Amino acid sequence: MPRPRVGERTMTGLSGAVGLLGALLIFVIGAALIVLAGLLFDDGTGGGGAAALVAGLLVLIASFVFLGGLTAVAPGQARVVTLFGRYVGTIRVTGLRWVNPFTNRRKVSTRIRNHETGVAKVNDADGNPIEISAVVVWQVADTAQALFEVDDFVEFVAIQTETAVRHIATRYPYDAHETGQMSLRENADEVTGKLSVEIGARVASAGVHVIESRITRLAYAPEIAQAMLRRQQANAVVAARSRIVEGAVGMVETALARLESQDVVELDEERKATMVSNLLVVLCSEQSTQPVVNAGSLYH
Secondary structure, eight states: OOOOSSOOOOOOOHHHHHHHHHHHHHHHHHHHHHHHHHHHHHHHHHHHHHHHHHHHHHHHHHHHHHTEEEEEETTTEEEEEOOOOOOOEEHHHOEEEETTTTEEEEEEEOOOOOEEOOOOOEEESSSOOEEEOOOOOOEEEHHHHHHHHHHHHHHHHHHHHHHHHHHHHHHHHHSSSSSOOOOOTTTHHHHHHHHHHHHHHHHGGGTEEEEEEEEEEEEEHHHHHHHHHHHHHHHHHHHHHHHHHHHHHHHHHHHHHHHTTTSSSSOHHHHHHHHHHHHHHHHOOOSOOOOOOOOOOOOO
């Protein structure tokens, strides 16, 4: 983004009470001049009465113009002041203030806002279509940039947020396929951190500060959701089987070691292989095994 050409300048203006008292004082002076003009007309001084009347009317008009400089600033708002198209400053002091009545004072909200993007359908790093949406918490930090650097800073934040969400979604896969690989589903905190940084960089020229961003929806597109679900289930089954086999091998090793150490029975290599096979079948089978009772000798 280009560097901003304008920055916020703080101005306070005069206290609203001072401006109000000044306007009332000017109004009283104008009213007094009009009363004086009436007295002069009654005394037959037409020229002086006309001059006093004109002066009184002008002073009254000036008092109303002076009143136009009163500006109320509510909490969570700021007033951007311009004079004949030139930026003068920003009033952030709350309460009733008085500024040059010929200035234009535009209201800008400085409250914290939320923006939630619509559900976007994009392809992740693996090329799989996914649906993703996010919410961003933001606030106007520089009122001058917000008004003068972009046409509509609210719409600007909305468009740039959606663009950043789409860009982040294409950089990472939905699921990690390698150890240490970042994915959208398993590394949500890291991904949202990068999303906040990217959105902040995109909207900085508009005077907007990004407080936080979060992914609110993340799912495979409906056309591949069932296939990906079966893939996840298969991965889960493989992982569970691997864990079961690992535990079963350890149990078999322990059983053979204890049989040999306690001289319970001596087995040759062939019988050890048979015993290992039987134990693994018993330990790894998903269904209950049917025992076979050997009524003969050890080998028959």
